[in-house]
Each structure stands twice: as structure tokens, then as C-alpha cells.
Amino acid sequence: MTLSAIPVEPIHRSHARRAEEEPAERRAAGKKLRESVPRKAHASWQAPVGRRDPVDLLVETSAGRVKELLPIRYGRMMSSPFAFYRGGAALMAADLGGTPSTGIRVQACGDCHLVNFGGFATPERRIVFDINDFDETLPAPWEWDLKRLVTSVVIASQHNGFDAADVREAALMTARSYRRHMLAFSELKTLDQWYLSIDAEDLIDSIPSNKRREGIAKRIERAEEKGLHADPIPKLTEVLNGERVIKDSPPLIFHPQEMQRPEFEQFFLDSFESYRNTLRPDRRELIDRFHVQDYAIKVVGVGSVGTRCGIVLMMAADDDPLFLQIKEACASVLAPYAGRSLFDNHGERVVQGQRLMQAASDLFLGWSVGPKGHHFYVRQLRDVKIKPLVDAFNPTRMKYYGGACGWALARAHTKSGDAASIAGYLGKSERIDEAMVDFGVAYARQNEADHQELLRAIREGKIEARPD
DSSP, X not given: OOGGGSOOOOHHHHHHHHTTSOHHHHHHHHHHHHHHSOGGGGSOOOOXXXXXXXHHHXXXXXXXXXXXXXXXXXXXXXXXXXXXXXXXXXXXXXXXXXXXXXXXXXEEOSSOOGGGEEEEEOTXXXXXXXXXXXXXXXXXXXXXXXXXXXXXXXXXXXXXXXXXXXXXXXXXXXXXXXXXXXXXXXXXXXXXXXXXXXXXXXXXXXXXXXHHHHHHHHHHHHHHIIIIISOSXXXXXXXXXXXXXXXXXTTTEEOOOTTXXXXXXXXXXXXXXXXXXXXXXXXXXXXXXXXEEEEEEEOOSSTTBTBOEEEEEEEEETTEEEEEEEEEOOOOTTHHHHOOOSOSSHHHHHHHHHHHHSSSOOTTOEEEEOTXXXXXXXXXXXSSEEOOOGGGOOHHHHHHHHXXXXXXXXXXXXXHSOHHHHHHHHOSSSHHHHHHHHHHHHHHHHHHHHHHHHHHHHXXXXXXXXXX
């Protein structure tokens, strides 16, 4: 089955049809899909004839972004093939659109790479490990997320200087973890699938080395202490003319210039109330205890650079802050190949996709429309967050971390998709694992070639880049 045969429909409709079938029937149907889409069909990648120029496609995806910030985006992407990969979700989406697909759709992350996973605190103050970036989320084939994740392990491992055997083993552990956990999750009852989460204790217990378990436990403890008890006011703010304001840290955090300030002020006047109305009543009650104190522009990520993003300082009292992050939401890079979103507001697309995929989501998730028609979503800026130090991973840490990401991705796909059908297709052998790794190794070469094209465009002056 090719992607063109996949119906563009809400996932819940296919769930309604599957409710009439027993899990065993769905597993059998998934297994039968191997006849039309053999698992080894996922192994190959070769650029098709007429493939779009990667630099042209990058420039196209930058349309509508803040022009002054685009050199930072390209500067970040030029630094390494891994940084280029993180910023080039649109390139891979275009390529994945032509690859074999089983036709089984999930709520896909859309930009599933190693750095878009991490630890954070739930509203109940538990530490969980999960996907944490959903800018590109959209219903799409499950294979796309897994291929992008496995490829990211290959590229990151190569970037860290691993030999070929260690590169392959780390990627293989990622794919294997996804398959094994999907098989296990498919055996659970529906509510048990929905309530799945990966707590810090689960993650620690999964590591066989006592020394590494102790190291991760200490890092989680430090993150909890920093996030739950540390005072963010001294680090993120300062007092100017007797007023508490966000501290400038250019070029990444800065207040809008006078010419930009009216647009920002208009956003808060016109849009903050509509954002508030997307919150649940109890959370509107909570946010109403704060008032807007200050706001600033914030440059984020790699792929998001140039989109309209900002941070808001809200205060309930002099020592009682709430920091919110506002991010512009554009159409998903998957949309041309998986179908347009059912949500007219791309901020709502992000929020609803995040709620569907994550085990627990931020209290303050909501969306809005700016005065010029730009779509936004809002979330808490900082809470307990544990970011992966991927650039510092040795082969053993990369294997463990890749396995954790495969586990988290399987959990997210189980919640939003048909785990029994996916598990039936995956099977108990390592055929699909090997195929995914073969694809990752092949696509890493494509990513390297595309990165070189960006460097050439920068050298020739076609694109301006400014490393930060």
C-alpha cells in the first residue's frame, strides 16, 4: 500500500471501525500487510529522479518567517550534519512521502529525533520521559516517525565519532525497543494503554548498569531540585526603573524594538483573552491569579528559528512568577504528503496532537490567533526539564538513550493508533529493526549530501548564515 492509498480522515473514525474487531483480528490484519508491503521494503533509500533541491526547499519553508532571524537558523544548521538534520524536517517529510507505507496511521510527531525527547514534570509533579516537541504533529504513517528517529540516532552517533558497528548497534537498539514495546503494549487493555507513562523510576530500572542508574538518578534529582524549588526570578529577570522585567540576552532573548512593540502589544490585547478561553475553566481560574508584567522575543530551537516566538512574565505577587512561552504554529511539514490538518488553527493542531501523544501535558497549553492572522500556541516556559546531552554521549549511553526514545515513541503511537495492527506487522523477529537501520544509514548519507549543499549555498552568498 502506498501513501496515496491512505485515506485522509480523523484517527477516531478508524478507531470506531476497529472497535468491532478483536485485537487478535487486528494483529492478523497487520501481519497480512507484510504481503503487500514486505518489511524489507523499508530498508532502502535512494533519491528519486527529480528530487527537489534541498536548499530551495529550505528557503521555501522559511517563507513568512522573521527575515532578520533567518541567518541564525541557517547558522545553526550549518554547524554539523546533525544540526542540519534537526532543522530539516521539511526535507525528510518530502522524502518520506514517497516511501513504502502500511497505511496504518497514528498521531505522528512529525519531527521525531533524539533531541525532541526528554524528562519533564507532570502537573502531579511526577517526572516522566516523553516526546516534548509537537510543532509538526499530524496524523500520518507510524513508519515516518520511526524512520526519522532511527536516522537521527545514526547521524548523532556518526557526529560523535562512533565506529560503524557502534553506530549500527545504537540505531538497532532504538528500532528494537520500539518493536518490543509495541508488542507488549498491544496486549494491554484499552484503558491501560491510555494510562501508560514512562516514569523516572521506570527509566532508571531499565538500565542494567548500577553505576549508570545512580548517575541518572542523581541528574533527575538535581533537575527536580532546580525546577521545583529554585527561584527563576534572579536568572530570568532584572529590575529596571523600579519594574521587574525579563532580562535581555541577545541575540536569543530581547525586547522588541519600538517599531515592533505595537504589534506585540496588539497581540496581547487581541489574543491573550482568546488564548485564555481555550483553557479549561479551572485553569482559567488559575491563570487569572496572574497579571502580564513583561514580554520579550525568544529565539528557539533550530527548525523553529524565524517563527514568531516570545516569552511572557506573569506575576501573582513580587516573588510569585509564571513564565509562558508563545510559539508561532505554521502548517505541518507533513501536510503536503499526509493531508491537511482537521484544525483550522495550527496552534490548536499542535496542542491537540500533544495532548493525544503525551502521557501528561502542561497545564497552560492553549492556542490563539495574532492580529495579523498568525497562529500561536502557548505553554509554560520552564518547569522541571531534563534535556539529553546527545553531543556528549558515548556508544553505551547512545544505545540506552535510543532505546528509551523507541520506548517513548511506541507508547505515544499506542495511545493514538492501533497498536495491535502495528504489532502484527512488526512481528517478533528483527527483520523490521534491521530494515529501519539500513534505511537510517542510507538516509544519513543523503543528509550529509544535503548539508554540503547548504554549505555551498552559504559560501556562494545565496544564503546568509550567522552562527550564534
